[in-house]
Amino acid sequence: MAAPTHTVTNQAPPLVTYDVYACDPALTEGVARHAAPERLDEITAELSELGRAAGSAQAQRWGEDANAYPPVLRTHDRYGNRVDEVEFHPSWHRLLGHAVSAGLTDAWSRPDGHLRRAAGFITWTQVEAGHGCPLSMTHAAVPTLRHEPSLAAEWEPRLASRVYEPELLPPDEKAGALCGMGMTEKQGGSDVRANTTRAEPLAEAGTYLLTGHKWFCSAPMSDAFLVLAQATPSKGGQGGLTCFLLPRVLPDGTRNTFAIQRLKDKLGNRSNASSEVEFSGTWARRVGEEGRGVATIIEMVAATRLDCVSGSAAIMRQAVAQAIHHTAYREAFGGPLIDKPLMRNVLADLALESEAATTTALRLAASYDSDSEHERNLRRVAVPVAKYWVTKRCPAVAGEALECLGGNGYVEESGMPRLFRESPLNSIWEGSGNVQALDVLRALQREPDALGAFLGELGLARGADHRLDAAIKDLLTELADLTGIEARARRVVERMALVLQGSLLVRFAPPQVSDAFCASRLGGDWGTAFGTLPHTLDLASIVNRARPVPQS
Known part of the structure; x- marks a missing residue:
């Protein structure tokens, strides 16, 4: 029985039973902006269905359980036979199955496929981020496999399938499959050219036996993996670092x-099994030419980097939604927290960061759908720029949003600690901040058309805001001076990201949003913490725009 004093008051209700997609204007407006008009109704219906599922109590419980009961490695069966299997809680399979059935591994062959998939990825992974890893790798494997048309013809229909089959079976017996990736080795990290895994050619053309160790291999229960290994020259080949497709189950x-040595004990992303694996005479098929491994797999890397941007945008959006929802119901000092000027400033600042991230992710996703030479050049610079900046803003947003809930936000039941633990991952996965910054410099120095496309994108907003114009001018001055450019790389890439986001918001966002972004991020009137926006801005409109509204 409850004690007489145990009356619960002034607690925000859970944010549940709402359409995660429809309640996000930055997301819905972005889709409407980039989608073909004749397909917009179809895409909206598809994404709203996914949004309602994401906002349901059932899906939220799946996300909680998948992290409360993390995967377990079973190296042997009861008789001592090596099996190397990972057991997941049923909620993991429900999350992944729903995502696959919603088409979140299928983008390359559908009209507006990348746009609708990115919007769906941002919507659905707000429920739980860990299962986004196999979704991302499966989606991103397609352009790499297309370097080997026979492999693409065999595997692409399985990877794009909307059927989720978790069992390890021969590929020909599965209607749908997932693909993982194994590049990182303990001695090299991001320097994959230092990899030591060996690949010995077999008599059958294009087949090899691999021997070596991978320090990080995510989603080890996938059906196949794209890996890098040093190939011994085959007949007609030159050897060197080469890309391979490695199936978990052989055709027979x-x-x-595929010996799973252990699962990584990680800060966050606990629902997802990240592992160390050992290859010892492991059969694989070559993808692309010998010695061209990095060039072959780089398109997969670029696609997963964009998913890092989308995934961080999802975490930021969910964190901001929870903060605004809580403060709308929580009262203190005579009224709702959301109406207090200082709290409103914090919430508006967080909402700006979230909207900028979402707008950037959708612009780059739409770039894949048009895929002109100009768009390819734009992506060459804009993807690592966005990956660098958006993923670095994610932990700051998640931490500040958690603080908006006070002590309640520090308690696991609120869900905010899980978001916070998840927030640093995308900055590390697929190349940390330094790797992204150096990649941008490499593109700027070697690919002038990429810089031209990036500057052309900025130029579309020129003249619309004097602060943006001044920031672009300053950036051009910075880019013209190559003295000590590597040591200045992070500063340069940060400015590139901010002017890109500013140009997109000036073109596409409501005036109060773009005005606040340019005043703070580009105009110099911005503190080191959130909640330092100029008080003369229309902060209430920014917060109201970002507020999620549960269905009655």
């Missing part, structure tokens, strides 16, 4: 040699 039904 036997298990490929």
Whole structure:
């Protein structure tokens, strides 16, 4: 029985039973902006269905359980036979199955496919971020496999399938499959050219046996993996670092040699099994030419980097939604927290960061759909720029949003600690901040058309805001001076990201949003913490725009 004093008051209700997609104007307006008009109704219906599922109590419980009961490695069966399997809570399979059935691994062959998939990815992974890893790798494997048309013809229909089959079976017996990736080795990290895994050619053309160790291999229960290994020259080949497709189950039904040594004990992303694996005479098929491994797999890397941007935008959006929802119901000092000028400033500042991230992610996703030479050049610079900046803003947003809930936000039941633990991951995965910054410099120095496309994108907003114009001018001055450019790389890339986001918001966002962004991020009137926006701005409109509204 409850004690007489245990009356619960002034607690915000859970944010549940709402359309995650429809309640996000930055997302819905972005889709409407980039989608073909004749397909917009179809895409909206598809994404709203996914949004309602994401906002349901059932899906939220799946996300909680998948992290409360993390995967377990079973190296052997009861008889001592090596099986190398990972067991997941049923909620993991429900999350992943729903995502696959919603088309979140299918983008390359559908009209507006990348746009609708990115919007769906941002919507659905707000429920739980860990299962976004196999979704991302499966989606991103397609352009790499297309370097080997016979492999693409065999595997692409399985990877784009809307059927989720978690069992390890021969590929020909599965209607749908997932693909993972294994590049990182303990001695090299991001320097994949230092990889030591060996690949010995077999008599059958294009087949090899691999021997080596991978320090990070995510989603080890996937059906196949794209890996890098040093190939011994085959007949007509030159050897060197090469890309391979490694299946978990061989065509004859036997298990490929794939020894899972352990699962990583990670800060966050706990629902997802990240592992160390050992290859010892492991059968694989070559993808692309020998010695061209990096060039072959780089398109997969670029696609997963964009998913890092989208995934961080999802975490930021959910954190901001929870903060605004809580403060709308929580009262203190005579009224709702959301109406207090200082709290409103914090919430508006967070909302600006979230909207800028979402707008950037959708612009780059739409770039894949048009895929002109100009768009490819734009992506060459804009993807690592966005990956660098958006993923670095994510932990700051998640931490500040958690603080908006006070002590309640520090308690696991609120869901905010899980968002916070998840927030640093995308900055590290697929190349940390230094790797992204150096990649941008490499493109600027070697690919002038990429810089031209990036500057052309900025130029579309020229003249609309004097602060943006001044920031672009300053950026051009910075880019013209190559003295000590590597040591200044982070500063240069940060400015590139901010002017890109500013140009997009000036073109596409409501005036109060773009005005606040330019005044703070580009105009110099911005503090080191959130909540330092100029008080003369229309902060209430920014907060109201970002507020999620549960269905009655």
